[in-house]
Amino acid sequence: MWRHIAANTLTLLIVLVFLTGGAILYGQSQYNGPGPLAQAMCLKVDRGSNFSRVSRDLAAQGAISSAPIFRLGVDYGDKSGDLKAGSYLIEPGSSMAEIVDVVTRGGASTCGTEMVFRIGVTRQEVQLRELDPQTNRYVETAAYDPTAEDAPAEIAALFDNPADTRIRVAVAEGATSWQIVEGLKSVPVLTGDAEVPAEGTLAPDSYEVRKGDTVKSVLDRMVAAQERILAEAWEGRDADIPLDSPEEALILASIIEKETGVAAERGQVASVFVNRLRRGMRLQTDPTVIYGITKGQGVLGRGLRQSELRRATPYNTYVIPALPPTPIANPGRAAIEAAVNPDSSRFLFFVADGTGGHAFAETLEQHNRNVAEWRKIEAERANQ
Incomplete structure (x- = not known):
């Protein structure tokens, strides 16, 4: 009888091992394999959020097949404390592992609301734009000329509390240093003042800024970028x-x-x-x-x-x-x-x-x- 019990116990353990191994393999395939998302979506992660909320949101929008497997994968990868607030573009078919990488990597938001301060040669403009995940194109929702009119309510509301809104300063080629400094001084989320840098030393480009950044810090980034561009070009000159x-x-x-x-x-x-x-x-x-x-x-x-x-x-x-x-x-x-x-x-x-x-x-x-x-x-x- 004891031999019969031992045999049954051994059989049960073997079955459990196989079931556990199968479950692990299934979980891994679900976590690393292509996801069910058919169309691109914008995932917003609020400050103070956690992976439980994120997993429920993803499951509700059809981006993942299983919220529990998603959370187990996060825990197994030791990334439960790495969640970053922001708005993230999730591509169709993204695996759970790819989504976790996106929301834990940090950096600039890749979708959602964007506020762009454009400093041009003849005029300035502030645009509020929203990314359409389906077309991967930004759609303008509001705009104004800061030198001639007050900000629309939807833009003004973001100056004090930009939340997860991405903020960029876009400087046009051919703008003078005086124009750029004056433009930066009119960006409400930037603080401080700065002397006008030498003409030509600022690289026209798009620069992401955050509330509390200083005008001088943005100018310093522009100067450093122009120095790199000029050095590389001079090195490869005719x-x-x-x-x-x-x-x-x-x-x-x-x-x-x-x-x-x-x-x-x-x-x-x-x-x-x-x-x-x-x-x-x-x-x-x-x-x-x-x-x-x-x-x-x-x-x-x-x-x-x-x-x-x-x-x-x-x-x-x-x-x-x-x-x-x-x-x-x-x-x-x-x-x-x-x-x-x-x-x-x-x-x-x-x-x-x-x-x-x-x-x-x-x-x-x-x-x-x-x-x-x-x-x-x-x-x-x-x-x-």
């Missing part, structure tokens, strides 16, 4: 360019940035100025003259006068036979790379062509024909 230093490259890049907003033209515009420098010709570019008048503090708002084109100033490239003494704006990476690696051409002139781009010419005769064509386009537009 050895034949007539530029003696990274600082001269930055000056030329700022002129290129102000002369064209067409990406495909930057190399050609750069080639015109490089060819002129090689021949000792004056650069004759209006943006430098304008900077000499405004000092980068706003836009001129009118055309240049003949007296201004004739007046001798350090920035009047119709008079000085060289680069101006400093950059005239903050150029982006593409303009810097064009300055140090321009297209190979024989172009010496360019003028607007009426399409937003420019007509290039090798000779003054060709250029005069292009100018006449542009004057004709201007006259036709004036009569419309």
Whole structure:
């Protein structure tokens, strides 16, 4: 009888082992395998939340097949204390393991509400946007010009308590250092003041900020980024360019940035100025003259006068036979790379062509024909 009991006990233990092993394998396959989510979703994790709440939310939205298995996987991976507040884009078919990685990795929110402070060359704008998980595109829900109007209620409510809203400062290529500082000072979530950095030393880009960050800390990040970009570009420069230093490259890049907003033209515009420098010709570019008048503090708002084109100033490239003494704006990476690696051409002139781009010419005769064509386009537009 004892032998029979022992045999049955052994059999039961073997069955339990197999069942336990099968359950473990099943749990692992559910945790690591593709999940049931059919369409992308935005998962919001509130501050003070926990994985029990998150698992229930995921299960309710059809993102995971089992809340208990999800929580067991979190505990087994020793990540129960790593949950980060934020809004996270969960892709279709994401496994439980992938979701846990997303919500414990931290960093910027990848979906939900985003507030963008845009600092442009001619204007500023604040946008409130919401990511549509299905299209992975942001949809604008509110916007305003902080220099001309009060913030809409839905945006103003976030200034004091941005919660998990992602906040970005987006700086346009070609903005001056004064414009950038003034723009940052109008961002309510930033604190403090700062001196205006040297022209050209700020990298135009998108910078994530948090409530309580200082204006100076954001500027410091921009300066560090521009230093890296300039150093990398100078290291890979064309050895034949007539530029003696990274600082001269930055000056030329700022002129290129102000002369064209067409990406495909930057190399050609750069080639015109490089060819002129090689021949000792004056650069004759209006943006430098304008900077000499405004000092980068706003836009001129009118055309240049003949007296201004004739007046001798350090920035009047119709008079000085060289680069101006400093950059005239903050150029982006593409303009810097064009300055140090321009297209190979024989172009010496360019003028607007009426399409937003420019007509290039090798000779003054060709250029005069292009100018006449542009004057004709201007006259036709004036009569419309």
